[in-house]
Structure formats: structure tokens, C-alpha cells
Amino acid sequence: MVLGKHAHRLGLGVGMDLPWGERIGFDPRDGGRLSESVSAFLDRNRNEFAYMFVAFQPIDYGALDSRRYWQAYDSLFDSFGHDRPRAFHQTMLNSGTPEAYERAEVAAFTNALARRYGFSWVIEDLGIWSFRGKSLPYPLPPLLTEVGRDKCIEGVAAWVRLLDVPLSIEFPGFTEGGSFLVGNLDAFEFFADVVRAAECSATIDVGHVLAYQWLLGRTGARAVEGLEALPLERCIEFHLSGCQIVDGRFRDLHHGVLLDEQLELLRFLLPMAPRAVGVTYEDPVYDTSGQLVPKSVRNFRRLREIVADWSLGGAKIG
Numbered sequence: 419m420v421l422g423k424h425a426h427r428l429g430l431g432v433g434m435d436l437p438w439g440e441r442i443g444f445d446p447r448d449g450g451r452l453s454e455s456v457s458a459f460l461d462r463n464r465n466e467f468a469y470m471f472v473a474f475q476p477i478d479y480g481a482l483d484s485r486r487y488w489q490a491y492d493s494l495f496d497s498f499g500h501d502r503p504r505a506f507h508q509t510m511l512n513s514g515t516p517e518a519y520e521r522a523e524v525a526a527f528t529n530a531l532a533r534r535y536g537f538s539w540v541i542e543d544l545g546i547w548s549f550r551g552k553s554l555p556y557p558l559p560p561l562l563t564e565v566g567r568d569k570c571i572e573g574v575a576a577w578v579r580l581l582d583v584p585l586s587i588e589f590p591g592f593t594e595g596g597s598f599l600v601g602n603l604d605a606f607e608f609f610a611d612v613v614r615a616a617e618c619s620a621t622i623d624v625g626h627v628l629a630y631q632w633l634l635g636r637t638g639a640r641a642v643e644g645l646e647a648l649p650l651e652r653c654i655e656f657h658l659s660g661c662q663i664v665d666g667r668f669r670d671l672h673h674g675v676l677l678d679e680q681l682e683l684l685r686f687l688l689p690m691a692p693r694a695v696g697v698t699y700e701d702p703v704y705d706t707s708g709q710l711v712p713k714s715v716r717n718f719r720r721l722r723e724i725v726a727d728w729s730l731g732g733a734k735i736g
Contacts, residue, residue, distance in 0.1 A: 444475075469502050516566055541588055584619055586618065594667045676714070
């Protein structure tokens, strides 16, 4: 699949973050198989989605051998359907870190999976996922300084060279009380500088954008302020995951329930992204029978309608 200005609009996709040993994830027995809950969700809902990404979760701290993941990913894509595009949300690129580190092993692992599964692109947040070899519980935003920006450009450009498939860097998350800011550069301009200088694609997580706006006091009608700085001409995909406003703070909870504010901002941004190929509903939450949790149904349906209108070039967008 070619990612470019005239790329075909895929429509609505689903993003799956599937831990090992969880009810919603992979069963580590016998080399890994899809849990019954996930299988039930895909059996019930696969026709809702035109494409999928899977977020990488390591089995353990052992060697990065792609063959250890074959049975798990085979079962996932067998259940979803091999005739639909797939992408890979790699969580090990650590693309926002200011540290120097060796990339060859992660690149070889990612490329091996991309060859086997035909991933159309690789995604990762422009965040600090680990520091001094230790994983962080939630990726921190990059250092919003000139040095931090230069390090991000250098690192992302290195991944562009090393990966065999296109790389799309995602606007980072900003969680008030869960992360902190270092530096005073505008995050939208910072992100745009990195994407353009490294010559990669961009993924816009609508919840991440709103969380940053919330930190700056840009709520309500002000949520669209400053968005012209985003590299929307390079955006190939939008993400929406369950978010909530708790005690006046924006929380990116990934609990499946979309806010009205996310849908409104998506409507605003879609016409400004000429190269976008899809909108991803990330981390749906469902019961053991595969049914979406009741609170998520209303806005999932609204999301589906918005994306369908956009996919067909409908006039309702905007």
C-alpha cells in the first residue's frame, strides 16, 4: 500500500493492544494463542473495520526473536482476515529519548515481522518509553527544548533509514499528573519540525492533542487554537481511544468510551489531512461475548458515521 497524497481512504480501523496472560490478550500457553474474548470480539465486529494495527507487547525479557510471536500474530490475523491492511504499533523505538542507544536488534526484529505480516506502516508515539534501560509506566513527552528537538529528529531519521516499511510518528501523550513537561517549545510546532525534518509520516491521536490543549487551558471552543502548526499534510492516520475528564483534568484512559470533544475535533481535522488513509478506534473494551461495553456504543456509532462520510468524500465532514 502506498502512503501518499492520492492514497485510497481505507476508512475505520481498529487498534489492538494485547498483553500476554490477560483475559483480553494472548494466552502464553503453547507458544501463544488469541484469548477467547478477543476472538469473540473479532467474530462479532470484524466487518466494522477495514484495517488493524497491533501494538507490540513483549512476551518476556528474553531475546527479540520474531519466531516467538508467530503463533500469536498468526491467530490474530487469521481471526481478523488476511485480506485487510495491517500496521504495527512498535513500542520499542523510544523515538523521543535524548539518549543514544543501539537500534539494530529492534530494527531487525521489526523488519522480520513486517516481512511476514505485510505491515503497511509502523507507528510509535514521539515519546520517551524507557530511560537508562528501564521501561516507564507511561511514555513521557520528549524534552521540549531545541536540543530535545534535534535529538528527536536525529533518532526518528535513523529509524526511517533502518525500517523496511514507512514510519509514522504519533503526536505524544500529555497526561496531567501522570507526566511532566521539560522545556517551553510549543508541542505542535516541535512535532511538526521532527516529522518534516525526518521525512516520516504523522499520526494524530485526537486524545493526545486534547490533553495538551487542556494543559494550556484551551478548553471548549479554544480546543482548535494552534492546530494549524500540526503537520497535517503528512498525517496518514488519526487515533481515538477512550478518554474522560476527571476533576477538570483530561485523562487518556483507553477505556473504550469516546468523548464528544474527540469526535468534534476529528470532524475539524479530517478535511485538513489530504493524505490520511484511516481513522483508528484504539483499544475497544468488550465483554467475554465480544460485545462493546454499553457506555461506548453511542459514540462508537457516531465515529463510524463520521468516518463513513469522510471515506466516501461526503459533505458532512467539517
